[in-house]
Amino acid sequence: xxxxxxxxxxxxxPSAAQLVADHGYKTVHTPPYADSAVISxxxxxxxxxxxxxxxxxxxxxxxxxxxxxxxxxKHGVGVDNIDIQAAADRGIPVLxxxxxxxxSVAEHAIALLLSCAKRILPLDAGLRDGRWEKPxxxxxxxxxxxxxxxxxxxxxxxxxxxxxxxxxTLIGYxxxxxxxxxxxxxxxxxxxxxxxxxxxxxxxxxxxLTPQTRQxxxxxxxxxxxxxxxxxNTARGGLIxxxxxxxxxxxxxxxxxxLDTFAVEPPEADHPFFAEPxxxxxxxxxxxxxxxxxxxxVDAVRGIFQILDGETVAPERIINRKLLAAAQAEPAQMEx
Ligand SMILES: NC(=O)c1ccc[n+]([C@@H]2O[C@H](COP(=O)([O-])OP(=O)(O)OC[C@H]3O[C@@H](n4cnc5c(N)ncnc54)[C@H](O)[C@@H]3O)[C@@H](O)[C@H]2O)c1
Ligand SMILES: O=C(O)[C@H](O)COP(=O)(O)O
Numbered sequence: 001x002x003x004x005x006x007x008x009x010x011x012x013x014p015s016a017a018q019l020v021a022d023h024g025y026k027t028v029h030t031p032p033y034a035d036s037a038v039i040s041x042x043x044x045x046x047x048x049x050x051x052x053x054x055x056x057x058x059x060x061x062x063x064x065x066x067x068x069x070x071x072x073x074k075h076g077v078g079v080d081n082i083d084i085q086a087a088a089d090r091g092i093p094v095l096x097x098x099x100x101x102x103x104s105v106a107e108h109a110i111a112l113l114l115s116c117a118k119r120i121l122p123l124d125a126g127l128r129d130g131r132w133e134k135p136x137x138x139x140x141x142x143x144x145x146x147x148x149x150x151x152x153x154x155x156x157x158x159x160x161x162x163x164x165x166x167x168x169t170l171i172g173y174x175x176x177x178x179x180x181x182x183x184x185x186x187x188x189x190x191x192x193x194x195x196x197x198x199x200x201x202x203x204x205x206x207x208x209l210t211p212q213t214r215q216x217x218x219x220x221x222x223x224x225x226x227x228x229x230x231x232x233n234t235a236r237g238g239l240i241x242x243x244x245x246x247x248x249x250x251x252x253x254x255x256x257x258x259l260d261t262f263a264v265e266p267p268e269a270d271h272p273f274f275a276e277p278x279x280x281x282x283x284x285x286x287x288x289x290x291x292x293x294x295x296x297x298v299d300a301v302r303g304i305f306q307i308l309d310g311e312t313v314a315p316e317r318i319i320n321r322k323l324l325a326a327a328q329a330e331p332a333q334m335e336x
Contacts, residue, residue: 002047002068004028005304008039009054009075013290016297023305030056033266040065050304052297053082060086071307073300076101076287077154078236079319080209088323093307096319097299099154101287105260106158108286109204109234110166112258115280116230117142122277140255143167148200149187150216151207152177155234159204160185171199174207197224202232209236219244228255234286237262242273249278260286 003025009032011017020027028046030039034056042048043066051058054075060083063069072087073095084094115121118139126133147163149156152174160170170187173196182189190196193216197203203225207213217231218241225231231254233240242263248254256278262271265284273279287296299317306313315321 002049004046004048005050005052005301006030006039006042006046006048007052007054007075008034008056008058012052012075012301013293013297015294016301019298019301019305027052036062043069049308052300052304053079056081058082058087060089063087063090063092071095071304073097073303074319075300076296078208080236080238084320085323088320088327091324091327093313093318093324094320095300095303095307095313095317097296097303098316100295100299101289101292102154102158104289104292105155105234105286106162108260108282109155109159109232109258110162112232112234112260112280112282113142113163113202113204113230116232116256116258116278121280142202145169145201146171146199147202147204148172148190148196150174150193150196150203150205150239151235152181152187153206156204156206157181157185159206160187163202163204168202171196193221194224197221198226200229201226202230204232205235205239207235207239209238214238215241217241217245219247222248222254225254227253230255231257232259233257234260237265246272246276246279249276256280260284 005020005025005027007027007029017027028042030042032055036057036059039056040062047068049068049070051072052075053072058072058081063086069092071093072082077096077098079094079096082094087094119137123137143166145168147168147170149160149170149172152172164170170185171190172182172187173190173193216239222244231245245257249256258280260282261284273281303313303317
């Protein structure tokens with residue numbers, strides 16, 4: 001047994017790294033954004049039984065390259081970089097650290113919104129450039145606006161709580177969330193995404209990237225939003241048709257956007273968003289705070305050792321638990 005945990009990307013928080021050492025394991029890191037072939041090589045060379053997944057795609061080929069692999073633990077929440085069906089087919093649980101970075105990401109969503117509404121970045125740049133400019137840069141008061149939450153999970157709820165404190169009214173759309181997720185915060189439940197779009201002066205995206213949600217915010221959807229609305233995306237860039245968003249901002253239909261994620265990361269150096277001052281951009285960093293990094297890292301590592309040690313893991317942390325159960329049931333059904 002190699003006693004190695006492979007981390008696909010940068011260092012873990014020291015508290016998480018210590019937990020690995022305490023178990024008598026070592027961590028090996030792939031370069032950031034390593035592709036599947038490179039990750040496969042690392043798995044083969046290290047014999048790692050567990051992966052902490054940060055960047056890079058974990059597909060069926062990666063899993064087949066590592067028959068010793070017993071568990072994949074996402075350093076965070078979004079598992080769009082992991083083929084969770086392929087993992088289930090191979091009996092590999094995929095764990096998530098839901099909630100561990102929710103407050104940090106929610107704060108980031110609010111920061112992006114306020115930066116857009118108050119034109120912070122162009123004003124700061126102008127001032128540093130020697131310009132004391134006010135005409136044409138009036139900000140927007142956001143109190144009294146309606147924020148639409150797409151998805152009502154951990155980050156949406158934290159964002160909603162903060163937005164409520166700023167005086168926004170909340171509406172939300174999430175076909176899978178229980179009523180309690182809406183009621184506790186006083187969020188009006190929308191029956192459709194279209195209803196959410198039509199009512200949102202600020203649309204904040206908090207659902208996972210799946211085949212159903214890919215490019216869900218396209219030209220048609222944006223056209224349903226009120227004039228002068230803002231879009232905030234701290235979820236995944238693939239939720240948005242980027243050219244359509246840019247066109248809507250350039251035409252004046254939307255007032256601006258605050259984006260922490262891109263369809264392709266890192267984006268090309270000449271990405272058209274860079275030339276649009278009404279878009280505020282950050283490099284997928286919402287969940288990267290010291291506090292969230294410690295919680296997420298420890299959750300991710302602890303989950304790996306729970307699996308390796310045969311301990312019970314909270315079912316909601318195993319994102320592919322239904323797929324695993326189905327994959328396990330299949331051979332028995334075939335015998336019948
Ligand atoms: N920017 C960052 O650093 C960062 C950090 C953490 C998470 N994220 C992203 O944010 C997303 C949300 O994170 P979370 O912690 O709130 O996850 P979560 O699992 O707590 O909540 C996701 C919610 O989306 C809902 N949902 C699923 N499909 C939907 C659909 N088609 N329409 C509407 N709602 C749908 C689910 O029912 C769930 O309630 C993650 O999937 C991830 O992609 C980004
Ligand atoms: O889904 C998440 O939680 C984050 O987007 C991923 O965070 P990471 O950069 O730590 O993997």
